[in-house]
Amino acid sequence: xxxxxxxxNTVLNETKITARDVHVHYGxxxxxxxxxxxxxxxxxxxxxxxxxxxxxxxxxxxxxxNDTIPGAVVTGEIKIDEADIxxxxxxxVQLRAKVGMVFQKPNPFPKSIYDNVAYGPKIHGLAKNxxxxxxxxxxxxxxxxxxxxxxxxLHAPGTGLSGGQQQRLCIARAVATEPEIxxxxxxxxxxxxxxxxxxxxxxxxxxxxxxxxxxxxxxxQAARVSQRTAFFHLGNLVEYGETGKIFTNPEDSxxxxxxxxxxx
Amino acid sequence: MTDIPQPGATPVERxxxxxxxxxxxxxxxxxxxxxxxxxxxxGIAALGVGMAFLxxxxxxxxxxxxxxFTQSYVQLDVPLLxxxxxxxxxxxxxxxxxxxxxxxxxxxxxxxxxxxxKTRVETELAPKALTKILSSSAxxxxxxxxxxxxxxxxxxxxxxxxxxxxxxxxxxxxVSRASLARxxxxxxxxLDLIDAWRDAGLVEKRFNWDFITGADASDxxxxxxGIGVAMLGxxxxxxxxxxxxxxxxxxxxxxxxxxxxxxxxxxxxxxxISNLAAVPSIVFGILGLAVFIQFMHLPQSAPLVGGLVLTxxxxxxxxISTRAALKAVPPSIRNAALGVGASKMQAVTHHVLPxxxxxxxxxxxxxxxxxLGETAPLLLIGMVGYIATNYPDGVAEGFLAPNSxxxxxxxxxxxxADPAFYERAWxxxxxxxxxxxxxxxxxxxxxxxxxxxx
Numbered sequence: 199x200x201x202x203x204x205x206x207n208t209v210l211n212e213t214k215i216t217a218r219d220v221h222v223h224y225g226x227x228x229x230x231x232x233x234x235x236x237x238x239x240x241x242x243x244x245x246x247x248x249x250x251x252x253x254x255x256x257x258x259x260x261x262x263x264n265d266t267i268p269g270a271v272v273t274g275e276i277k278i279d280e281a282d283i284x285x286x287x288x289x290x291v292q293l294r295a296k297v298g299m300v301f302q303k304p305n306p307f308p309k310s311i312y313d314n315v316a317y318g319p320k321i322h323g324l325a326k327n328x329x330x331x332x333x334x335x336x337x338x339x340x341x342x343x344x345x346x347x348x349x350x351x352l353h354a355p356g357t358g359l360s361g362g363q364q365q366r367l368c369i370a371r372a373v374a375t376e377p378e379i380x381x382x383x384x385x386x387x388x389x390x391x392x393x394x395x396x397x398x399x400x401x402x403x404x405x406x407x408x409x410x411x412x413x414x415x416x417x418x419q420a421a422r423v424s425q426r427t428a429f430f431h432l433g434n435l436v437e438y439g440e441t442g443k444i445f446t447n448p449e450d451s452x453x454x455x456x457x458x459x460x461x462x
Numbered sequence: 463m464t465d466i467p468q469p470g471a472t473p474v475e476r477x478x479x480x481x482x483x484x485x486x487x488x489x490x491x492x493x494x495x496x497x498x499x500x501x502x503x504x505g506i507a508a509l510g511v512g513m514a515f516l517x518x519x520x521x522x523x524x525x526x527x528x529x530x531f532t533q534s535y536v537q538l539d540v541p542l543l544x545x546x547x548x549x550x551x552x553x554x555x556x557x558x559x560x561x562x563x564x565x566x567x568x569x570x571x572x573x574x575x576x577x578x579x580k581t582r583v584e585t586e587l588a589p590k591a592l593t594k595i596l597s598s599s600a601x602x603x604x605x606x607x608x609x610x611x612x613x614x615x616x617x618x619x620x621x622x623x624x625x626x627x628x629x630x631x632x633x634x635x636x637v638s639r640a641s642l643a644r645x646x647x648x649x650x651x652x653l654d655l656i657d658a659w660r661d662a663g664l665v666e667k668r669f670n671w672d673f674i675t676g677a678d679a680s681d682x683x684x685x686x687x688g689i690g691v692a693m694l695g696x697x698x699x700x701x702x703x704x705x706x707x708x709x710x711x712x713x714x715x716x717x718x719x720x721x722x723x724x725x726x727x728x729x730x731x732x733x734x735i736s737n738l739a740a741v742p743s744i745v746f747g748i749l750g751l752a753v754f755i756q757f758m759h760l761p762q763s764a765p766l767v768g769g770l771v772l773t774x775x776x777x778x779x780x781x782i783s784t785r786a787a788l789k790a791v792p793p794s795i796r797n798a799a800l801g802v803g804a805s806k807m808q809a810v811t812h813h814v815l816p817x818x819x820x821x822x823x824x825x826x827x828x829x830x831x832x833x834l835g836e837t838a839p840l841l842l843i844g845m846v847g848y849i850a851t852n853y854p855d856g857v858a859e860g861f862l863a864p865n866s867x868x869x870x871x872x873x874x875x876x877x878x879a880d881p882a883f884y885e886r887a888w889x890x891x892x893x894x895x896x897x898x899x900x901x902x903x904x905x906x907x908x909x910x911x912x913x914x915x916x
Contacts, residue, residue: 266796296803301797303794318803321812
């Protein structure tokens with residue numbers, strides 16, 4: 199654990215997302231059992247836990263992607279900037295423009311690199327003309343740390359890139375709509391170590407502008423990139439706190455068992 | 463590192479091999495290999511039988527049908543006498559049009575007699591009997607020509623007139639002197655004339671455009687029958703099918719696949735769509751008769767009604783193939799679109815539909831091809847047996863005027879007595895197959911054109 203990069207964990211920003219007593223049912227399965235959590239702005243928050251513990255399910259509650267799964271029922275309260283996102287007045291489409299998402303497997307559209315990034319701004323009407331759109335695309339690709347690699351082939355298909363480049367393209371696509379929160383569902387699990395390092399570095403940079411919530415299987419990754427960590431087990435949020443503390447001095451015995459490799 | 467043998471050290475003794483040597487095939491493996499070879503042989507045999515049938519079919523179609531694409535014509539000089547066609551000599555089109563085909567028949571007769579004299583063939587046939595060489599439509603052909611160009615009156619013009627179907631059959635080898643013994647339509651004497659005229663180059667077979675562009679003719683004039691009007695009927699039907707079934711089918715599939723909740727009702731609908739695809743087409747025919755003709759009072763034998771019936775028949779095919787194409791689009795694409803804040807409709811129209819396009823188009827074209835070859839439902843709405851002798855005037859007439867369709871026309875020819883029609887039926891099959899091949903080719907090309915990987 200000595201080789202973990204320590205980050206300045208002292209600065210904690212104001213709360214961005216508040217969840218209270220969140221339950222999720224898939225049909226008869228009770229996947230999330232009463233989760234309370236406060237996620238800070240401009241911070242990387244990692245969700246860790248063994249497979250099937252509900253960390254991805256909880257992540258998908260934050261932009262209501264669970265709505266697209268038949269049979270999923272979410273109860274409880276999730277507030278982003280004091281607005282309840284499960285309020286009937288909230289349109290999930292509008293919410294997802296504010297809460298971007300990056301998926302486990304890189305999933306660029308089978309279109310050009312440019313069109314991949316420009317799609318979100320186009321449907322949300324963020325650009326008035328071609329020049330503005332070009333600007334947005336360039337900014338997003340720079341934020342995705344992939345601009346230098348693709349600037350000469352913006353009209354080549356996005357699917358032709360390598361896995362790591364595809365994932366960074368997907369991150370660029372997600373940030374192009376200027377979201378406030380970026381959800382990442384195991385963004386590096388399909389990538390090799392070098393691409394993983396690049397994406398992790400990028401996540402650290404994204405913290406300047408977004409609050410990032412990342413689900414990861416790799417405890418090392420959580421330790422490297424996050425300021426706060428939440429440990430999920432069997433649908434419960436077992437422990438939540440500063441990353442350094444969770445990994446060095448956990449309060450719950452289950453957390454300790456997991457990070458030391460006895461369970462999970 | 464320790465198990466690497468050091469040079470000079472004593473070699474490690476290998477354990478004795480267990481069981482039999484790999485160099486000897488054991489009985490079990492031999493049995494498996496035999497089974498595999500046997501299976502391959504069965505497959506090749508099945509393919510061989512299939513290919514043999516295909517070759518036999520193609521051979522039968524081509525050998526029987528290709529002759530329909532040539533037709534025999536007789537070249538003769540016909541005196542277009544002014545006193546017969548235009549008594550007043552003022553070339554008034556209205557008056558010329560009053561002369562019916564009966565006015566032209568004697569002129570053609572004179573032309574034939576003249577031809578016999580010119581070619582110095584001895585014949586005992588009366589002038590009246592000579593006309594059996596020509597199609598009974600010859601007078602009408604000549605009349606059309608004069609009406610189109612009245613200046614010809616008064617001249618002796620050289621015209622090519624359709625030979626009768628018996629003469630045509632003789633030139634194609636279908637009719638022989640022996641078979642004429644039982645035939646009142648033509649005598650061996652006629653054939654002597656034909657032989658002489660053929661040697662003189664006055665009777666010859668030419669490519670038969672009229673078969674492709676022409677209309678069906680009555681029982682007594684097989685030499686004049688063509689598939690063109692029925693082709694047009696099929697075309698109008700296919701237009702109706704395409705315009706209705708593609709949007710309805712695609713919209714229904716998108717709803718069922720992307721939006722509909724999973725419940726009893728949608729399950730029922732799904733099962734019923736699959737079942738409809740297997741319903742015999744004649745059932746759709748009787749449905750069309752009951753709903754479109756008896757209840758809605760749409761015209762009988764109209765391509766519009768045919769198209770509606772075929773739409774009902776094609777819809778399940780299109781829905782099933784479209785749903786399969788939509789299902790094949792990976793869910794990650796939908797997630798990606800929803801993740802950047804696209805609405806469900808945007809995700810479908812911007813991303814899923816373009817990716818499903820090759821499958822949708824292939825399914826649609828194959829459905830259309832199936833509909834193009836369908837005969838049974840047309841029986842019940844009166845498109846079989848109807849003889850459309852004229853082209854429809856205009857597009858509206860094309861949809862509403864009684865017409866036939868290619869497969870119905872083929873069936874109609876196949877059941878007529880005259881063997882000359884039999885040849886036309888095979889020829890019609892060739893035309894139909896060319897259409898189907900073209901549609902399949904379009905399907906393949908579209909698939910190639912739209913195919914993208916992800």
